[in-house]
Amino acid sequence: MRVLLTGSSGWLGRTLAPALRAVGHQVTGLDVVASPETAVVGSVADRLLVRQVIGDHAIEAVIHSGALHKPDIERFDRQAFVDVNVTGTLNLLEEAVAQGVGRFVFTSTTSLMICERIRAGAAGGARAAEWLTEDSPVQPRNVYGITKLAAEQLCRLVHREHGLPVVMLRTSRFFPEADDMAHAIAQSDENTKANELLFRRLTVEDAARAHLMALDRAPELGFDLFIVSAPPPFSRTEAAALISDAPSVVARHFPRYPELYARRGWTMFDSIDRVYDPSRAAARLDFTCRTTFADVLAALEVDAESL
Ligand SMILES: NC(=O)c1ccc[n+]([C@@H]2O[C@H](COP(=O)([O-])OP(=O)(O)OC[C@H]3O[C@@H](n4cnc5c(N)ncnc54)[C@H](O)[C@@H]3O)[C@@H](O)[C@H]2O)c1
Numbered sequence: 001m002r003v004l005l006t007g008s009s010g011w012l013g014r015t016l017a018p019a020l021r022a023v024g025h026q027v028t029g030l031d032v033v034a035s036p037e038t039a040v041v042g043s044v045a046d047r048l049l050v051r052q053v054i055g056d057h058a059i060e061a062v063i064h065s066g067a068l069h070k071p072d073i074e075r076f077d078r079q080a081f082v083d084v085n086v087t088g089t090l091n092l093l094e095e096a097v098a099q100g101v102g103r104f105v106f107t108s109t110t111s112l113m114i115c116e117r118i119r120a121g122a123a124g125g126a127r128a129a130e131w132l133t134e135d136s137p138v139q140p141r142n143v144y145g146i147t148k149l150a151a152e153q154l155c156r157l158v159h160r161e162h163g164l165p166v167v168m169l170r171t172s173r174f175f176p177e178a179d180d181m182a183h184a185i186a187q188s189d190e191n192t193k194a195n196e197l198l199f200r201r202l203t204v205e206d207a208a209r210a211h212l213m214a215l216d217r218a219p220e221l222g223f224d225l226f227i228v229s230a231p232p233p234f235s236r237t238e239a240a241a242l243i244s245d246a247p248s249v250v251a252r253h254f255p256r257y258p259e260l261y262a263r264r265g266w267t268m269f270d271s272i273d274r275v276y277d278p279s280r281a282a283a284r285l286d287f288t289c290r291t292t293f294a295d296v297l298a299a300l301e302v303d304a305e306s307l
Pocket of ligand 1: 007009011012030031032042064065069070088108109110111170171172174175
């Protein structure tokens with residue numbers, strides 16, 4: 001297929017573009033920042049440009065990953081978020097419909113499900129980890145989440161009114177940079193990321209695979225929304241224990257973790273405040289992340305043996 005990929009110069013885009021080509025798609029990258037994956041340098045907020053790109057490249061499918069996201073809150077005002085994340089998404093959806101594009105995949109975020117109360121976790125008085133599914137009520141806490149939710153709603157509207165097949169992926173974190181400190185372990189970014197794979201992270205390769213699957217399945221699904229995150233080992237019945245004593249819960253599932261972590265000088269978070277549940281994606285999209293916390297432990301085990 002001829003695919004328009006927005007955000008092609010970004011972290012996800014740079015992994016997703018080659019993955020798309022590897023399975024035979026022709027990719028046209030659109031981004032405000034130039035890179036080897038970006039054929040067209042410009043903004044999704046520019047309606048005329050979006051129209052031209054879709055027309056000139058006879059685009060058959062759109063993967064819309066370009067966005068201002070959480071780290072950009074420091075550098076851009078609210079209007080910029082609305083222009084890029086809301087108007088940009090509307091431009092792509094409407095031009096897709098006008099020019100007969102057959103499918104649309106939107107990269108959303110689990111961040112929009114986190115209100116201040118959930119984020120406050122145990123310190124804010126939470127008695128149990130929040131178990132988050134696609135049906136959980138949402139109240140985004142910042143302009144990033146608000147504009148991503150608005151974009152999801154536009155996807156829903158355009159699907160309903162025009163029938164455009166749309167799959168929206170609420171991905172959890174896959175960024176490589178250091179954490180925003182909500183859960184961070186000061187000494188080790190690697191340790192933080194390993195812990196997060198239990199409940200709120202996936203690899204960028206898995207994020208790219210989820211987009212490939214969504215692209216394939218969009219016409220058959222018609223419209224759907226999926227949380228995409230590494231599968232958590234926990235069950236809902238453990239939600240209270242996750243808040244009060246996460247290390248004990250993790251040790252129940254992975255008895256070798258305390259020793260393997262201790263050898264590395266790693267620690268587990270004391271408390272886990274939310275679990276992103278990707279089971280709908282497993283059931284309906286036939287997608288499960290390949291890399292999990294168990295893989296991290298297996299790698300630590302190999303390291304330990306080679307010492
Ligand atoms: N990184 C994460 O952990 C994470 C988690 C959940 C969701 N997401 C979502 O995944 C997508 C990709 O994120 P990423 O981590 O690769 O971020 P990124 O910042 O590396 O990539 C986003 C890209 O979008 C581009 N962009 C910004 N404004 C644009 C505009 N007006 N027109 C066209 N392109 C524009 C940027 O230049 C950048 O290359 C985003 O939609 C983000 O909201 C990311």
